[in-house]
Structures are given as C-alpha cells and as structure tokens.
Amino acid sequence: MTNESVTAAKGFLAAGVKCGIKVSGKPDVGLLVCPTGATTAAVFTTNAITAAAVRVSREHVKTRRTYAVVVNSGNANACTGKIGLANARKMCAATAKSLNAARATHYAQREVLVASTGIIGEQLPIAKALVGIDKATAELADSPQAGMAFTNAIMTTDTKPKCAMRVFRLAGKALTIAGTVKGAGMIGPNMATTLLFITTDAAVSKPLLGAALKAAVGDSLNKLTVDGHQSTNDTGILLASGLAGNRSITRRDQNYRKFAAALLEVCTDLVRQMALDAEGATRMFEVVVKGAATQGDAAKAARAIADYPLVKCAVHGGDPNWGRIICAVGSCGVKLAPAKLSCKLDQLYVFRNGAPARFDVEKASAIVSQTEHTITVDLGVGAKSDFCYGCDLTAGYVSINADYHT
Amino acid sequence: MTNESVTAAKGFLAAGVKCGIKVSGKPDVGLLVCPTGATTAAVFTTNAITAAAVRVSREHVKTRRTYAVVVNSGNANACTGKIGLANARKMCAATAKSLNAARATHYAQREVLVASTGIIGEQLPIAKALVGIDKATAELADSPQAGMAFTNAIMTTDTKPKCAMRVFRLAGKALTIAGTVKGAGMIGPNMATTLLFITTDAAVSKPLLGAALKAAVGDSLNKLTVDGHQSTNDTGILLASGLAGNRSITRRDQNYRKFAAALLEVCTDLVRQMALDAEGATRMFEVVVKGAATQGDAAKAARAIADYPLVKCAVHGGDPNWGRIICAVGSCGVKLAPAKLSCKLDQLYVFRNGAPARFDVEKASAIVSQTEHTITVDLGVGAKSDFCYGCDLTAGYVSINADYHT
Numbered sequence: 001m002t003n004e005s006v007t008a009a010k011g012f013l014a015a016g017v018k019c020g021i022k023v024s025g026k027p028d029v030g031l032l033v034c035p036t037g038a039t040t041a042a043v044f045t046t047n048a049i050t051a052a053a054v055r056v057s058r059e060h061v062k063t064r065r066t067y068a069v070v071v072n073s074g075n076a077n078a079c080t081g082k083i084g085l086a087n088a089r090k091m092c093a094a095t096a097k098s099l100n101a102a103r104a105t106h107y108a109q110r111e112v113l114v115a116s117t118g119i120i121g122e123q124l125p126i127a128k129a130l131v132g133i134d135k136a137t138a139e140l141a142d143s144p145q146a147g148m149a150f151t152n153a154i155m156t157t158d159t160k161p162k163c164a165m166r167v168f169r170l171a172g173k174a175l176t177i178a179g180t181v182k183g184a185g186m187i188g189p190n191m192a193t194t195l196l197f198i199t200t201d202a203a204v205s206k207p208l209l210g211a212a213l214k215a216a217v218g219d220s221l222n223k224l225t226v227d228g229h230q231s232t233n234d235t236g237i238l239l240a241s242g243l244a245g246n247r248s249i250t251r252r253d254q255n256y257r258k259f260a261a262a263l264l265e266v267c268t269d270l271v272r273q274m275a276l277d278a279e280g281a282t283r284m285f286e287v288v289v290k291g292a293a294t295q296g297d298a299a300k301a302a303r304a305i306a307d308y309p310l311v312k313c314a315v316h317g318g319d320p321n322w323g324r325i326i327c328a329v330g331s332c333g334v335k336l337a338p339a340k341l342s343c344k345l346d347q348l349y350v351f352r353n354g355a356p357a358r359f360d361v362e363k364a365s366a367i368v369s370q371t372e373h374t375i376t377v378d379l380g381v382g383a384k385s386d387f388c389y390g391c392d393l394t395a396g397y398v399s400i401n402a403d404y405h406t
Numbered sequence: 407m408t409n410e411s412v413t414a415a416k417g418f419l420a421a422g423v424k425c426g427i428k429v430s431g432k433p434d435v436g437l438l439v440c441p442t443g444a445t446t447a448a449v450f451t452t453n454a455i456t457a458a459a460v461r462v463s464r465e466h467v468k469t470r471r472t473y474a475v476v477v478n479s480g481n482a483n484a485c486t487g488k489i490g491l492a493n494a495r496k497m498c499a500a501t502a503k504s505l506n507a508a509r510a511t512h513y514a515q516r517e518v519l520v521a522s523t524g525i526i527g528e529q530l531p532i533a534k535a536l537v538g539i540d541k542a543t544a545e546l547a548d549s550p551q552a553g554m555a556f557t558n559a560i561m562t563t564d565t566k567p568k569c570a571m572r573v574f575r576l577a578g579k580a581l582t583i584a585g586t587v588k589g590a591g592m593i594g595p596n597m598a599t600t601l602l603f604i605t606t607d608a609a610v611s612k613p614l615l616g617a618a619l620k621a622a623v624g625d626s627l628n629k630l631t632v633d634g635h636q637s638t639n640d641t642g643i644l645l646a647s648g649l650a651g652n653r654s655i656t657r658r659d660q661n662y663r664k665f666a667a668a669l670l671e672v673c674t675d676l677v678r679q680m681a682l683d684a685e686g687a688t689r690m691f692e693v694v695v696k697g698a699a700t701q702g703d704a705a706k707a708a709r710a711i712a713d714y715p716l717v718k719c720a721v722h723g724g725d726p727n728w729g730r731i732i733c734a735v736g737s738c739g740v741k742l743a744p745a746k747l748s749c750k751l752d753q754l755y756v757f758r759n760g761a762p763a764r765f766d767v768e769k770a771s772a773i774v775s776q777t778e779h780t781i782t783v784d785l786g787v788g789a790k791s792d793f794c795y796g797c798d799l800t801a802g803y804v805s806i807n808a809d810y811h812t
Contacts, residue, residue, distance in 0.1 A: 047737045048739075049733065049735070078729070079732055079761070079762060080761075080762070120729030122762075232732075232736060309715075309799075313803075313807035313808040316808040319808070323482075323527045326455055327455065327526070327638055329455070330455030331451075331453045336454055341455070351527070354487060393715075394804055398801045401719035401720065401723070402720065402722040402723035402725070402798075
C-alpha cells in the first residue's frame with residue numbers, strides 16, 4: 001500500500017481518535033506532529049467573523065517552528081465569544097503538555113496550531129477535547145493507517161476521505177508532498193468548513209513556503225465554489241519538516257518552481273475530490289473565461305457562472321442550456337462585447353459571436369453529462385483569462401441542508 | 407366580482423390568446439390597449455445582454471403617448487441577433503396595423519411597447535405571433551375576464567396568476583392602480599423573466615410617473631431575490647390613462663406621495679405573490695439589515711443573506727440556523743462590529759452583541775416555519791438600514807431546473 005496520507009512525507013506522526021464531541025460517535029480529534037519541528041505556512045478564511053481556532057492559529061503561525069497541529073471536528077467553536085477563545089488556547093496548551101509528558105519534549109503552546117470544524121455557536125465540550133488530545137498523543141504513528149485516522153477525524157459531511165500525494169525530484173533527492181482536506185465551501189449539516197493540511201519533507205524557507213501555499217490555494221481551493229461562501233473556520237496549513245535532504249529552497253528559482261508546481265498538483269487533486277464529494281454533488285465542471293478586459297473581470301465572470309443556480313441545475317440535468325451561462329455572464333457586471341461573446345462546452349461551440357451556434361444537441365448533452373466538463377466563455381474585449389471550478393446543484397444538497405435541525 | 411386585473415383602471419382594454427408559440431398550447435400572446443393614449447414609464451433589466459423586445463421598448467417608451475403593449479410568452483427572443491430585433495419591431499408594427507384596421511385608429515409603431523418571456527436563443531415564430539396579435543385585437547375588452555386573459559397569457563412557470571389592485575382618493579376623486587406580474591428572477595424552464603404591467607387612471611406627468619415607477623420597483627421587485635440574477639428580458643411598464651379626473655400630478659407634493667405610496671402597495675402585493683410562487687418555493691422571508699455604515703452595505707448584506715443557499719435551505723427546513731445568517735453577513739464584505747453583531751428572527755433574539763442568545767428552539771422553529779418571517783441583523787456600526795425579500799430553496803427548484811432539457 002502506497003502511503004498517500006499526511007504521514008507519507010518524512011518526519012510526521014499522526015493520529016485520529018473519538019472523544020465524543022460528535023453525537024454520531026465518529027472520530028473527532030486529529031493530531032499531526034513533526035517531532036523535529038516544521039517550518040510552517042497557513043492561509044485563513046477572509047470571513048469577517050472568524051472562529052476561535054483561526055484567531056489563535058493566526059498568532060501561532062508566526063512562531064519560527066511548529067511541532068503539532070490539533071484539530072477537532074463536530075464543533076466549529078465559532079461565534080462563541082471569550083469562552084471559545086479560551087478553549088482554543090486550551091487545546092494548544094493541552095497538546096503541548098500532553099506531548100511533553102509522553103515524549104519528554106519541551107513544546108510551547110505557541111508552537112501548536114489548532115483548527116476546528118462543525119456546528120457553530122455552541123461551546124466546544126473542552127473536557128472531552130482534552131481527553132481526546134491525550135488519547136491521540138498515545139496513538140501517534142507514522143503509518144499510513146495513522147495518517148488516514150487523522151483524515152477521518154477531520155471529516156464532517158464528507159462521504160469519502162480525501163488525500164493526495166506527489167513525489168518529485170530535486171538534485172537527486174526525492175521530495176514528498178502529501179495533503180488531506182475536508183469539505184468544500186460551506187457544506188456542513190450546520191456550518192462546516194474547509195480544512196486543509198499538507199505535509200512535506202522538502203526544506204523551504206518560511207517566506208517561500210507561505211508564497212507557495214498562497215499561490216497553490218489561490219489556483220485550487222479558492223477556485224472552487226460549492227455555494228459561494230467562505231466559512232468562519234477555513235484554514236489551510238502547510239508543514240515542512242525539511243528531512244528530505246535537499247538544499248533549502250530560499251529563492252524563487254527553478255527548484256522553487258518545481259516545489260510550487262508539485263504543491264499545486266496536490267491541491268488540485270484535492271479540489272477535484274472536494275467538488276465531486278460536495279453535498280449532493282454528482283458532477284463537477286470547470287469554467288474558463290477568456291478575452292476579458294481585466295484579470296478581475298475574468299475571475300468575476302468565471303465565478304458568477306460557477307455559482308449560478310440555474311447553470312448548476314442544468315449541469316445536474318445534463319442539459320446544454322447555454323442561455324443560462326450567457327445570462328449569468330451578462331448580469332455579473334463585467335465588460336463584454338455582445339457581438340463577440342462566445343461559449344463552448346468542451347470543444348463544442350454553442351454560442352458564437354453573439355448568436356446561437358448550430359450544434360448537435362445530443363453531443364452537447366453527452367458533454368454536459370460527463371463527470372467533468374469545461375465551459376469556456378470568451379468575453380471578446382481583451383486578453384485576460386481566469387478559471388473556476390463548480391459542481392452541480394441537486395435535490396440532495398437541499399435535503400442535506402434543509403432536513404437537519406439546529 | 408371586484409376587478410383586480412389590469413382593466414380595473416378606467417381606460418384600458420385587454421386580451422390574451424393562444425397562437426401556438428408555447429408547445430403546451432397555453433395562452434401566449436397578451437395585448438393591453440389604452441385607446442385614449444397613455445402616459446408611460448418603464449424600467450428594464452440591467453443585464454448587459456438584453457432581449458430584442460427590451461431594446462425596442464427602450465426606444466418606444468420615449469414617445470409621448472403609448473396606445474398598446476404587446477407581450478408574448480414561450481419565447482424570450484433573446485440572443486437572437488438581427489432577426490430577433492426585426493421580429494420585435496414586427497410585433498409592434500403588426501399591433502399598430504391590426505388595431506388601426508379593426509378600430510379605425512392611427513397608431514404608429516413607436517406608440518406600441520413590446521415584451522417577451524420564455525426560452526432563450528431560439529428565433530420567435532413570428533408568423534404565429536402575428537396571427538396571435540390579430541386574434542387578440544378581436545377579443546379586446548375592458549372586463550375582468552379580459553384582464554385575467556392578459557395575465558394568463560404572460561405566464562410561464564408561474565403556477566398562479568398574480569394581480570393586485572388599490573383604489574385611493576385624491577381631492578374627492580377615486581383613483582385606481584392595478585398591476586399584474588409574471589415570475590420572479592430567472593425562474594423559467596429555460597430562461598424566464600420578470601414582466602410587470604401596471605395600469606392606472608391617475609393623471610400623472612411623464613417624469614413623475616417614471617420617478618414613481620422606479621421608486622416602487624426599487625423597493626419591491628428589486629428587493630426580491632429568487633436565485634440572484636436579472637434576466638435578459640426583465641421589463642416593467644406603467645401606463646396612465648389620466649381618465650380618473652384628478653388634476654394632473656406634476657410636482658412632488660402630497661398628491662404625488664399618495665400616488666407613489668399606492669403604487670408601492672400594488673408592487674409589494676405582487677412581490678409577495680411572486681416570492682411564494684417562485685419555482686419550488688414554499689415560504690418567503692424578509693431580511694432587514696440595520697446599523698450599517700452605508701446604505702450600500704445595508705443593501706449588500708440583506709441581499710447576501712437572502713441569496714445564501716444555506717439560509718434558503720434552513721428556511722425550507724423550518725430551522726432557526728442563525729449561524730448561516732452570521733456567516734453570510736461575515737463573508738459579504740460589509741463593515742461590521744463582531745462584538746455588536748445581533749440577529750433576530752421576528753422579535754426573538756438568537757444572537758446578540760456577538761454571542762449566542764439563549765432562546766427557545768421550538769419557538770424559533772415555529773417562527774421560521776411560518777409562510778413569512780423576518781430576519782433582522784444589526785451590524786452595529788452605523789445608522790443605515792435596508793431590506794430584501796427571499797424565498798426558500800427546495801428540491802422542487804432543482805427538479806424544475808434540472809429535469810427540463812434544451
């Protein structure tokens with residue numbers, strides 16, 4: 001069995017345990033440890049309302065080295081005021097204490113990051129979480145099973161665990177990047193979140209690690225829209241142990257570009273898994289917008305199409321309903337030339353230079369009915385382009401989000 | 407039977423007939439005539455891609471008097487290029503010609519307005535439409551039945567006809583305003599539209615008629631979001647026959663304010679009917695945002711909440727899931743004070759000054775389970791407020807929009 005979990009890279013231990021935060025009794029505390037200390041980068045939600053864990057991790061990621069990341073699912077610890085903030089700090093302190101006791105280390109609270117996901121507005125059952133942390137500490141291992149236990153412990157409404165791994169070579173050294181992710185957008189039964197954890201044994205300077213994570217997330221997770229909103233808890237953390245033996249990447253040279261490319265591959269792999277496992281989703285699609293006057297317009301139009309409920313419904317029905325795509329573009333406020341506007345489904349033109357194209361409707365339906373297809377729109381006014389990933393809107397999404405009661 | 411249709415005001419004739427544009431065989435051409443000539447105002451979609459009828463009516467509304475409005479359903483005549491534009495002009499010309507022949511009048515093409523709704527990207531079957539126009543001309547009447555026939559002819563996926571009427575007094579004269587509307591947002595099987603037609607016997611100057619229509623639509627139809635987009639065809643037309651005998655309203659005085667208030671009542675009545683008849687909708691809600699730094703922020707936050715799929719699903723489930731409301735507010739980019747942020751469902755606080763409120767969950771569920779309820783959010787940073795209407799998101803919406811095939 002190839003290890004594709006977060007323990008695939010050298011220098012990481014993981015665990016996932018049950019402590020009763022989730023009513024379902026499923027695993028709800030995950031622990032990821034880098035005993036040699038990791039260089040760390042992180043990205044967080046842009047929501048103005050942030051969960052306690054986000055506030056604490058934003059502080060702690062400034063520390064030079066990170067030894068552990070502790071995660072709970074089943075409770076977002078968001079909109080929970082001062083008590084919530086104190087509880088997030090307690091999780092970090094308890095993790096450091098538990099590891100120090102078990103492993104004779106001297107980790108500080110600020111050398112631990114924390115993330116939470118689950119129901120909003122309820123106080124975290126901190127006593128249970130602390131028991132979970134001790135239990136996870138006792139089960140830490142570098143096995144694929146331990147890595148998968150971590151992944152299982154961060155899931156909420158996900159129906160499948162999501163892992164991705166790439167090995168690439170730099171100057172004769174094999175470097176590994178492995179990631180795991182939960183959820184996509186706001187997809188939980190009450191309020192779930194996107195949590196992303198990536199481990200690598202590459203040696204990379206902290207500023208470049210941050211730059212690479214920001215760029216990779218920008219072109220992958222930030223390009224996926226399930227229901228158009230960022231949650232209070234979105235967190236992405238990249239830990240680099242530096243144990244692969246490469247000379248540390250400290251400049252934006254070819255080695256950096258190779259690392260960044262492999263990191264983007266891992267993130268894109270995870271995004272595809274997220275889109276296809278979004279609540280109720282059965283299909284995903286990529287929207288490419290070309291010919292835009294500005295980069296901002298290209299991004300805005302791509303997202304408007306991917307977010308548009310009628311486009312999402314049409315994809316669900318395998319319906320090549322290009323009128324809805326054109327309508328979404330027309331109403332999103334970007335500059336466009338009506339007489340040059342064109343739209344393709346994969347390589348098939350359905351609308352060209354402002355007029356309906358003649359096309360084989362059965363062929364078009366077959367394209368839209370695939371698990372993945374690409375919608376390309378040319379605005380006809382410039383040379384900028386951008387893209388976005390979306391998934392279909394189904395009765396399953398409605399039932400998951402309407403039938404649950406607070 | 408009280409006449410609540412568009413023939414309720416003095417001076418209007420209407421008709422609605424079947425001519426085969428709709429495959430279903432349902433009525434698809436409506437005609438509204440003001441033999442004495444009406445002062446007219448209109449509002450149109452802000453979508454960058456506009457239907458042929460919108461382009462023609464934008465020109466024709468500049469004419470001093472309007473004698474007729476011709477409407478077809480079953481075909482949007484949008485994204486149809488030069489042929490489509492020529493067909494929209496033909497509808498106006500044919501209406502003038504048909505009326506002139508039948509009634510010995512001398513109407514010009516530019517004294518007729520036109521509107522279309524239905525499938526996008528297919529050429530209008532103009533020969534059928536012209537037959538429909540002649541047929542409608544022959545059936546014109548000022549009866550309630552004729553008014554309802556017009557309303558039935560403009561419907562697409564609407565399950566119910568929608569009419570509203572108000573009578574008010576100005577200096578001893580009884581004035582009537584009556585309106586009809588179809589659809590809400592983009593709600594059609596392929597691409598439907600909102601069409602609004604209002605008749606009044608009040609005498610009002612053209613500039614003030616325009617101001618009153620813009621204000622009333624701004625505080626009613628433009629405050630309703632079903633799926634967040636404006637279509638290519640949205641059109642609202644207000645015709646004033648001036649036959650009620652009031653001294654013409656030419657200044658922004660008390661008489662104008664009475665007229666504007668009655669017009670807003672008619673539009674608000676229609677909006678409630680639209681929201682509750684939106685595709686798949688079973689409930690509506692009003693979002694009020696207070697304490698905003700700017701009017702723009704208040705409007706943006708209200709709309710973000712009303713458009714947010716997870717809020718719409720929660721309303722469908724009768725779930726007082728305030729976390730989703732707070733999340734929508736937090737992610738929409740408006741200025742807010744996290745420590746002062748509050749949220750009420752009707753009069754029940756569920757979140758107050760940045761912390762969860764203690765509330766009776768059963769009582770909260772009962773509020774959200776009503777046919778209509780109000781969500782009030784206080785951003786805690788200013789004194790501006792605005793509102794928005796929304797409806798629930800249901801499996802019915804998905805099935806209507808996914809199961810239909812182009």
